Amino acid sequence: MATDLFVVIVGCGRLGSYLANRLSRAGHGVVVIDAEEHAFGNLSPEYSGFRVEGDATELAVLKQAKVNQADLVIATTRADNINLMVAQVAKTEFGVARVLARVFEPRREAVYRCLGVETICPTAVAGEMFLKAVGGEGSA
Amino acid sequence: MxxxxxxxxxxxxxxxxxxxxxxxxxxxxxxxxxxxxxxxxxxxxxxxxxxxxxxxxxxxxxxxxxxxxxxxxxxxxxxxxxxxxxxxxxxxxxxxxxxxxxxxxxxxxxxxxxxxxGTRTIVSMIEQRTALDEITNLIPVGEGKVNITELKLPADSPVVGRTLRELSLPADSLIAVVLRNGETVVPRGDTTLRPGDRIVLITLPANHGPVIRAITGETH
CATH class of the missing domain: 3.40.50.720 (NAD(P)-binding Rossmann-like Domain)
Incomplete structure (x- = not known):
């Protein structure tokens, strides 16, 4: 990964805060968006990025977080639809070069991959790892 | 369906x-x-x-x-x-x-x-003076770039008794349909407007106000 990226992370839960802490420590510029203020408590004391409290499906909130200047947007909220919408808006409306969305539901993931949204499905990833661990069928 | x-x-x-x-x-x-x-x-x-x-x-x-x-x-x-x-x-x-x-x-x-x-529709209705009694309907179409308005011609309207040709409506506006006694008339230049006619107007947001004023005779 290149250095000095400007990254916007949507959702400051376990995954969002993990990514924000790591990317900030690695020297990248980071903005985290979350609708709940208390979610920012997940950020480590060394986190040096910005926090934006608001609903990321509201265009004004994405503007406030300067998504238009982002090199990378990662959507990590618990809701697949929020992540998918934010990813598409970041790409189409703000022209962000690289956009990643977490999507839990594997069937939804397939549809959105066709739309050109880069997705990571924790269900499928964990499933693969479990299968590999037990060396069973399907572990290619 | x-x-x-x-x-x-x-x-x-x-x-x-x-x-x-x-x-x-x-x-x-x-x-x-x-x-x-x-x-x-x-x-x-x-x-x-x-x-x-x-x-x-x-x-x-x-x-x-x-x-x-x-x-x-x-x-x-x-x-x-x-x-x-x-x-x-x-x-x-x-x-x-x-x-x-x-x-x-x-x-x-x-x-x-x-x-x-819903918000945009309500705001544009209020902004574009739908409070006027004669206007019964207003629909923004084409992402709000065009308005379709239905309104009833009041008896004292300056356009009543005149043909469309005689009207000098602002540019980029059109009386698309006239509803009269339950019948639908697609008007031509020689169609005369009568009191009580319900007309369907096509306007742009920029000229909506002036067109409505020209038709209803309201001055503000």
């Missing part, structure tokens, strides 16, 4: 009722057990409890054979997902989403989903 509606609350109840009254088949998707029971009791619709953006639920609701899908939940992200899945995965020819954030109207259009904003 088979219409799938995703959402809840009174707007959905009345939407369903209206579609049913027009003879359409309606399938409703709603996440709340209680609301589903209520709606199923009150309306002759198939009600499916679940998340309308879940492909399994859409299939159960018969998305494959639907003619239209309408997503009117309070969450823009869900409305977008419902419409995108509906049109792309199930080939529903018409997918319409409600946007709660008016800014999302254009965003959704860019993403290939027809969207309408």
């Amino acid at each position: 088979k219409v799938l509606i995703v959402g809840g609350g009174k707007p959905v109840y009345f939407l369903c009722r209206t579609f049913l009254a027009k003879g359409h088949e309606v399938v409703l998707i709603n996440p709340s057990q209680d609301e589903c029971v209520q709606l199923a009791r009150r309306l002759k619709v198939t009600v499916i409890r679940g998340d309308g953006s879940d492909p399994t639920i859409l299939e159960e609701a018969g998305a494959h054979g639907a003619d239209a899908i309408l997503a009117v939940t309070p969450n823009d992200q869900d409305n977008l997902a419902v419409c995108q899945l509906g049109s792309m995965e199930y080939g529903v020819p018409r997918a319409v989403a409600l946007v709660n954030d008016p800014d999302n109207e254009q965003v959704f259009q860019k993403l290939g989903v027809t969207a309408f904003s």
Whole structure:
């Protein structure tokens, strides 16, 4: 990964805060968006990025977080639809070069991959790892 | 026509009722057990409890054979997902989403989903003086770039008794249809306007006010 990226992370839960802490420590510029203020408590004391409290499906909130200047947007909220919408808006409306969305539901993931949204499905990833661990069928 | 509606609350109840009254088949998707029971009791619709953006639920609701899908939940992200899945995965020819954030109207259009904003519609109605009694209807179309207004000509209107040719309406406006005694007249230059005529006007937001003033004779 290149250095000095400007990254916007949507959702400051376990995954969002993990990514924000790591990317900030690695020297990248980071903005985290979350609708709940208390979610920012997940950020480590060394986190040096910005926090934006608001609903990321509201265009004004994405503007406030300067998504238009982002090199990378990662959507990590618990809701697949929020992540998918934010990813598409970041790409189409703000022209962000690289956009990643977490999507839990594997069937939804397939549809959105066709739309050109880069997705990571924790269900499928964990499933693969479990299968590999037990060396069973399907572990290619 | 088979219409799938995703959402809840009174707007959905009345939407369903209206579609049913027009003879359409309606399938409703709603996440709340209680609301589903209520709606199923009150309306002759198939009600499916679940998340309308879940492909399994859409299939159960018969998305494959639907003619239209309408997503009117309070969450823009869900409305977008419902419409995108509906049109792309199930080939529903018409997918319409409600946007709660008016800014999302254009965003959704860019993403290939027809969207309408209740907020924007109400604001434009108020701004464009629909409070005027004679105006019975106003619809912004083409992303708000064009207005279609229906209004009744008051007896003291300066245009009454004159032909369309004699009118000097501002540029880029058109009297598209005249409704007179229950009949529809597509007017020509020699059509004379009469008191009580209901006319359908096409205007642009920029000239809407001046056109309305020219027709009603109001000066402010």
